[in-house]
Amino acid sequence: MRRLVVLGPPSSDRMTVAELIAGRLGVPVFSLTTVAQAEFRAQTPASVEFKRFMDAGDLVPDELLLSTLLTHLDVNGFVLDGFPHSASQAAMLAASGPPVDRVVDLVLSDEEITRRLTGRRMCRGCGRGWHVEFDPPPESGRCGWCGGELLQRDDDSPRMVAARLPIYRDRIAPVLEYYRQRGLMVDVDATLPLEQIAEAATC
Template sequence: MRLIVLGPPGSDRQDVAAGVATRLGVPTINLAELVQAEIRAHSPAAQQAVRHMKAGELVPDRLLLAMVRDRLTRSDVAGGFVLDGFPSYKVPAVWLDALLADLGTAVDWAIDLVLTDTEVLRRLSGRRVCRGCHRIWHTGSAPTRRPDVCDRCGGELFRRHDDDPEAITVNLESYRSAVGRTLDHYRSLGRLLSIDGTPSTAEIVAEVQAGDRNGAPT
């Protein structure tokens, strides 16, 4: 099974992708982690990517695709894979499809984790991080006994800049704009499965499996 898992900020996309991959017994491929791994391995594509990053430039799509292509030719993906959050921003879905077609395969489903803007704002604006042990709390769903004090170590809690309501709105608008093309592409192919992103990760993973077994597109 070859899946893509997409979702807005606050959707716990990485946890869902990892859960689905574990159930299927296939690897999870995250673009950011892949790039870092390639950089540590000093691959030719990664070395070129580093030059662009040091110059304050975006990594060209051709380099990202070269890294993805190399990853998808390894033996552990023979039975499938779960792409975590890719493609959504830089690399058009049609390019990924062409790459996979060249490798003799294709995406089975693109999973879209659906959350309203209100829910995204609630989830992210309520997050607090401990300055001491770095544990994440939430003012609504996982509050501490004392406001702004970590139950684990007594450290001070703070809200990250990205979790300010203004920053959340900007990031969410950027995501919606960027991911639209990908969703439309897989919707047109009948391979988009939209799933409510509000239940627990375990429930979402179960629904992804149920949707796949039933072969039911959105």
């Protein structure tokens, strides 16, 4: 088992979990962001195509995303962080890429997601992040590093979180069902310590 997909809602520490799993397995970890960044750094033909769609305000077609991603994947092992985004992408990956051995879904309740997101604060001065419950600053409303004012991003407001969660659930449900029907799904409690999550995902 060396080819995994890691999925999870906002605030599930998905990227960190994916990196921990990749370290345990000794394989690279990829996301669409890291792949796109690598393509842009190398100024590949794919990056030119990406830019053309992005400049036009269009989504990059699934076929281009997948064909570019596949050039980075090693049949001997990888961890995909947050991809695929849709059941059609999952089917395309299954048809064109190395077979996925396991899909890990980091499970959090809506209440826990809301608690994690709405508690986040960002320093206006230095950009350092805090959390009112999990990593509180020494002085309420002030950054413990530079003393700057702490702000809540609009995306982290209770209203915005409540609006975003149903969108995420609706989008990811067909992906989870696609993999569940194929016996590849493993649900892992994302409230566990990170090392325990990575262990549960790979055992």
